[in-house]
Amino acid sequence: MPMTQQDNDRLTRVEHGAPMGQMIRQWHWLPAVPSLSLEAGGAPIRVRLLGDNYVVFRSDDGRVACFDEQCPHRKASLAVARNEDNALTCLFHGWKFSVTGEMIEAPNHTGDQVSFCQKVKFNSYKIREAGGIVWVWLGEGETPPAFPELPFTALPEDQRAVACQEIPTNWVQGVEASMDTSHVGVLHSSSTELTSGKSQRMHMTKVRAPRLEFEEMPYGFRYAALRPLGEDEQYVRVNNFVMPWYGIICPPEEGGPGTVFFSVPVDDTHHRAWFVHFNTSRPLGVTPFTIGSDLMDFPPLPPGDETNNWGQDRGVMARGHFSGFPQHFGTEDFAIFLGQGPIVDRTTEQLCSADGAVLRVRNLLLRAAEQHENSKPAPSAEELKYAEIRSVGGIILEEQDWRVLVDGE
Template sequence: MPMSKEDNELLTRVENGAPMGEMIRQHYWLPAVPSIKLEADGAPVRIRLLGKNYVAFRATDGSVGVLDEQCPHRKASLALARNEDNGLRCIYHGWKFNVKGEVVEAPNHTGDQAQFCKHVRVNRYTTADRGGIVWVWLGKGDTPPPFPDLPFIDLPPNQRSVTSAEVPTNWVQGVEASMDSSHVGVLHESTTQITAGGGNERMLMTKALAPKLEFEERPYGYRYAALRTLPDGQVYARVNNFVMPWYGIICPPDANGPTTVFFSTPVDDVTHRAWFVHFNPKRPLGMTVMSASPDVWNFPPLPPGGPNENWGQNRDLMKRGHKTGFPQHLGTEDFAMFISQGPIVDRTDEQLCSADGAVLRVRQMLLKAAREFMEGKAPTMAHHPELDYRKIRSIGGVISNPGEWRQLADL
């Protein structure tokens, strides 16, 4: 059943006090910037989250902070600030801020400067530097929500890579794609073969494009199995997890291979940042397309053209066998799809099919959380008493019958 216009607005909007944006702000940690992007005493990095602008920086002692971009004094950008002696100093009048957001110096104020600094109104944000990402909680109060201890968080740096790219569409389009199993064997057939070879178990998806989906609710969201019957009668099962509000934890190509967490976080109503965490919990990651990225803040690349050029699609390459004409990266193929949908998808007239059950559940969970917040309640999936991010496991494999997927996932 198509979504109503009112539900689509509630689902997608995050700016100017929109309920979804305020729910996320209060009840979830947001990834702000890859850790490697921040250098001690280096340049601050401008970030935009939920329609508001911030700066992230690493102080002299290695600690990290996130501040409102505009100095509370005369509203100059702190992206221009000097990063020195464990704080950002605004180059307009010299006001200095520590990683907690506190004003520690106001050199142009006469009188008791320390007392004056204590009374400057500032927003203070809690940060964490974990899993190769600097995270921020933008909510009000003294107690942040549970931190998302996802499978990559406590791995050593040589077992993971983190990249991200800003995409000019609404965030939900990216979140939906992370749980859309039926697109992978079509859209990503060529890139899967290029990056992992014809022996990659994921290539089995191209032999059965219409998976049967089975779901299981979990305290963090849900997990589901995409079951594909193979020509020999066996079943290829891919068990993936959706973790509220935006994490898609995707099973590895084989039992000992690297896996990926995809998440799309809202920059504003019509822009999101796509994150890719590639990791191997069993051994060093080594050189992969992701770990070899030349720019962790702008990778994977966006499609190379605009709509008048079909977003840079290479039709000559398609004549030679490439399935999409976007050879740059798996993510580039996804981005082309998101951008072609428009800044915010009109879900009121879409025509869905049996393969869309996982996407529908994503929408339902997000809408439920927003409505719970509007009723003054803590969203269930953000504060579930049995919430334990460390128990999440995504896995794939060939099984003899469909009913074995739970045993596969719980090994």
């Protein structure tokens, strides 16, 4: 049954006090910038989240802070502030804000500066640096929600790689794609062949209509995509959705690298797509994500716009590439998002058996927004059980339950 316009708006909108944005703001840590993008004493980075603007910077001594972008005085941008003495100094009038979140100087004010600075309302936000990412909590109160201890957040630097890209479309389009297993064997068929070689992922291009089985989990759900191979065997991929936007995707082979995709709302019509490649057992080595020159501008966006089909290369398609976007599998996804429009109209879509995970994502998000509206507190760390997250793939007998791969049952 198609979604109503009211539910589509509730699902996608995050600005101006929208229920979804308010739930995310209060209940979740948001990834802001890759850690390696911040230089001690270097330029602050402007970050837009949930329709509001912030700056993130690393002080001379290595600490990280997040402030509202605009100086509380005359609203000059702190993105161009001086970063020195473990503080940001506004270029306009010299108001100075410590990395610890206090205003410490107002040189153009006569009288008792200490007392004046203490009275100025200035917003500084709680920060956590983990997994190669600087995370920020934008909610109200002193106690943040449980931090998402995902499979990569505690790994050493050489076992994970982080990159991200801003896309001019709504965030839910990216989240849905991370849980859409059937598109991999179609849209990414050439990318899968190029990057996976003879790995088990090749089975996804041969069996394009997997059977899906689901299991609700405290943090969201996990689901198995089962593809029959003949000779009484089946290829199984068990992936996890972790609220509100994490798609944790299984490695192509045992001991190989896994991937986490997440799409974070910049505003109603833009999102930042994050990619974390990681290996829990050994150094990652060279991957497309470890050699990118700009961690906030990778994978590449499609090279065109709607006037030229977003730069699709029909010549390379004629030579065997399926999508015509050979730059990266992420570029293929971005082209689809752009073609869907800034916010997908879900009121006229016609779904099929492959869309079960997408529907569950939508339902979980809408339910959480409703619960927050009804003043339900955020789930506790004990309830969420992040440590139970495990995404795996493998070949098992047809009569075996897929949970044997995950739980050894």
